[in-house]
Amino acid sequence: MKRLDLKLSLLLILAFILLSWITRTGSMYYVPTTLDDFFMPGSQPLESGTFNSSDQCANCHGDYDMAVEPSYNYKGSMMSHSMHDPLFEASLTIANQDALFSGDLCIRCHTPSGWLEGRSTPTDGSALTSNDREGIQCHFCHKLVDPLSTRSEDLAYINTLPAEHIPTQYGNGMYVVDSDDLTRRGPYDDANANHPTLYSPFHSSSELCATCHDVSNPAFSKAPDGSYQPNATGMPAPSFDKYELFPVERTYSEWKMSAYNTPEGIPSDVFGGTKANVSTCIDCHMAQTTGKGCNKQFAPTRNNLAIHDLTGGNTFVPLLIKDKFFGVVDANAIDAGILRAQYMLQHAATLNLNVVAAVNGYDVEVEVINETGHKLPSGYPEGRRMWINVEAYDIADNLVYESGAYDEATGELNQNGTKIYESKLGLSEDVAALANLNGTGVYTAGESFHFALNNVVVKDNRIPPRGFTNSNFEAVQAAPVGYSYPDGAYSDITSYTVPETTYRIEVKLLYQTASKEYIEFLRDQNVTDTKGQELYDLWIAHGKSKPEVMQEAEFYTSALSLANDQTMDKAIRLYPNPANHTVNVLFNFTTGKKIKLDLYSTNGIKLRSVIDNKTVMANDKIQFETSNLPGGIYILKFQVNQKVTSKLLVIK
Known part of the structure; x- marks a missing residue:
């Protein structure tokens, strides 16, 4: 009986919190959260100096070799356009619409310079400057301090922060950014530049990427039963441990619990550039190359120069950015970035x-x-x-x-x-029901795109990486x-x-x-501005x-029945078979015929096209190399006019 009374009391308290948590004014519906509800440790506004435009960095780091230079590759990345992104802007409107001031958490990572210079309010981004809209700028990244560092060079700044502002883990936009506007931090201990430099091992670590690629919603905290419940409004979360808050994105933690997070990493001949093995986020998303980091004659040629392409898998939004910001952005750099993203996806x-x-x-x-x-x-x-x-x-x-x-x-x-x-988020029954007490009827339990209010993971069947274990992924809220x-x-x-x-x-x-x-959700649920409609129009216009x-x-x-046409089968001779380095194909046709010949693995994967609609005559012979094929059994598929036959090829 006491246990039942306790449960009822907890439900009444939750109901009271949620009822006080929700209001409505005019046509805009939102939870009356405050900036304090989205507070996170780290450098705070007006504590980290000022930030230069990335165009200023381009004076030395651009216009000399587009294949390797930081400036050109950066300008083609989504990092440089994180505040030009029409999809993000439409999402930002919905977030602010659902939970007042929640956009501050979004702006914190999409334009950290604007956030640190105090222009994240209003949280719709209306106070941001053109400089802020460059997104994650060079100057921001190269002022970052490892928040957990014990190095004296880093502690010199960290110790100037109030104790409650010093992060205890990586992630959730809890960045620490030096107030020194002149010194640039980076991964080389021998940098010789026209500005002061400071060696920073943090800049070659995955922990730097964790800053904005492990995201939690601080408005929800984990309850004893494992669910995520809203915090009382008007104050920060009771804990800043990201694993005690509702998980939105866990890319860094997924990597952390993978086999890539080892000193040896994983062999790769498609990622990493000049590296044989890939281990960190930077290895894949800023692949190593050979070249110079700036356009000065005294700059050394490095074999471990990280390409600042920061490539992910987004090939669509860059098209919208080119359209909406025509003449402002570098269209050629964006096109090059799209090609890199396609390469990433294809591998x-x-x-x-x-x-x-x-x-x-x-x-x-x-x-x-x-x-x-x-x-x-x-x-x-x-x-x-x-x-x-x-x-x-x-x-x-x-x-x-x-x-x-x-x-x-x-x-x-x-x-x-x-x-x-895919991963799908949503609202629990109690949060959806109480949210609708404001009379809007907008919220439905289950799958939802209401990012700021979601408190349930509805589905996540995405394929885990090498090294996956259920216990490790559950520990980082990524099961x-x-x-x-x-x-x-x-x-x-x-x-x-x-x-x-x-x-x-x-x-x-x-x-x-x-x-x-x-896309339609962002258009139809927007009762604040036209950004959802603008996104929809761009979506229509760009495929x-x-x-x-x-x-x-x-x-x-037909590969399962190699003798489907005995006449044609006998007209094609294959030798030697088994083969070592070269295979000869002799065609015994009475008249010329168009031939298509493809090489397949035994599981049906096409490996190469040997002949593509070439006319062969009686007793014609073609020859092709097999020395680059591993030993095993292969299928040669011949298409002659409308007939198909297959032959097995054995490589020693």
Whole structure:
């Protein structure tokens, strides 16, 4: 009985807090939170001096080698346009609309110079200058101090801060920024520049990236039952431990709990540039190269120069930025950044395809392997998703099966039976019900795009990285939700059955920056300004966030029956087989025929095109190299006019 009374009392207290937490004025609905509700330790406004425009840094760090120079590559990154981003601006409006002053937390990381110089209020960003809208500036990053450092050079500034302002962990925008406007901190201990420099190991660590890539909502704290409940308003959170607050993004923590977070790292020939192994965030997102860091003659040529491209997977929003800020931004740099982002996406996963004949068709297994140091995909969850598209065609090239169909004309994804990798947040029943007591009827329990009010992880089936364990990921609030992965998993397999009339199977792994549902939410829920409509118009004008093809594979069911056309099969001779370095193909045709010849692995992955619609005559012979292929069995698929046959090739 006492336990029941205690539970009832706690519910009444929660109801009282929430009732006092919600109000409505005019057409704008919001929780009457204050700036104090979003306070986080670290340097505070007007404590860190002033910040130069990145154009000033370009005087020495640009205009000499676009392939390696910091300025040009930075100008093509989303970091340099984090306050030009129309999607972020539309999201910022909704956040402020849902919880008053919540935009301060967003601005804190999207334009730290504007925040530190005291222009984050009003929290809609209306007080920001053109300099602030450059986003995460060079000067900000190179004034950063390791907040947990014990080095005397860092403590000289850290000890000037009030004790309650000194962070005890990395993340949540809890940055410490030196008030010295002249000295630049960086990863080299031999820098010789026209300005004072200070060696900082923090600038080559993943902990620097954690600053804004491990995000929690300080308006919610973890309750004893594991749920996240709203704090009393008008005061900071009772704890600044990010793992005690509601998790919004855990990219750094995902890396921290991965096998990449080791001294040796993971071998990679696609990320890291001149490095053989990748370990830190910087290794992949600022790959090493050879070159000079500035345009001065005395500057050394380094073999470990980090390219300041800061590349992620966003290929869509840069198109909107070029349009909205035409003449203000460097369009060529942005285009180069889009190409880099496409490269990142195309190498972030490996796709394996296994097809076997079944009673009523073919069983298809699609394996997606995560080749990154965090979940795939990772980052801010709203509208960001990756999915598998499977298409099956008959011999006449008619589509007979599809999963994961996407309509580019409407921007709609058919989600019925589609494997979608994503994270979805939402509202609990009690928070949604009490929020609606203000009469708006806006809030619904379950999945929600109301970022500032979400207090539940509804779904998270994103593929974990190498080194994953359930206990470690649960400890950092990054465990799978509504899905399961065994310890050690860094891939996922999805099974399909396609009809027996299937001749060709195409599989694509697709990535989308922003879903139609999210874009329409930002438009339809906005009762404050026109930013949601402006975003929607840009979305329409630039392809509705057309999905990027990360990986694709093709399989011909004729490979399961190599003798499907004995006449044609006998007209093609393959030798030597097994082969070591070279394979000869002899065509015994009576007349010229157009040939297409492709090389596949036994699991249906196309490796290369050997002949592409070339006409061969009687007794013609072609030769191709196999020395670069590992030993094993391969499939050579021949298409002669409308007929197809396959031959097995063995490499010693």
